[in-house]
Amino acid sequence: MGLEQHHFLHDHNADTERFLAIHSKRSVQVIDKWVLIIGIIAPFSTLPQIVQVLASHSTDGISLTTWALFTLFSAFWLLYGIVHEELPIIVTNSLWVVFEGALVVSIWMYR
Numbered sequence: 001m002g003l004e005q006h007h008f009l010h011d012h013n014a015d016t017e018r019f020l021a022i023h024s025k026r027s028v029q030v031i032d033k034w035v036l037i038i039g040i041i042a043p044f045s046t047l048p049q050i051v052q053v054l055a056s057h058s059t060d061g062i063s064l065t066t067w068a069l070f071t072l073f074s075a076f077w078l079l080y081g082i083v084h085e086e087l088p089i090i091v092t093n094s095l096w097v098v099f100e101g102a103l104v105v106s107i108w109m110y111r
Helices: 003-009 012-023 026-056 064-083 087-109
Strands: none
Touching (some): 012 026, 064 087
16 A cells, blocks of 8 residues: 555544644643744754855765755655644745755856
């Protein structure tokens, strides 16, 4: 059974009840908040690389292919988050696409 068939055949009422039961737990609520916070902060870890490329105009040791693939993968995760309406996935991967995309453009500009 493919993923789309699995999703289609799910009992959505049972899923809603399960979702509410899980997310009513205090520990899960704390983890959910931290995931969103970390999801906002983590993409900023790319900034030093972007600044280095823009300041030095050098892309030595930085792979355009790797960062382009990271951007592509983040775009797919963003699409997944949008389809499943998962805010942490949407926020995190929106930021990753922006920062990784900026790095890809920077690398491309200075090659």
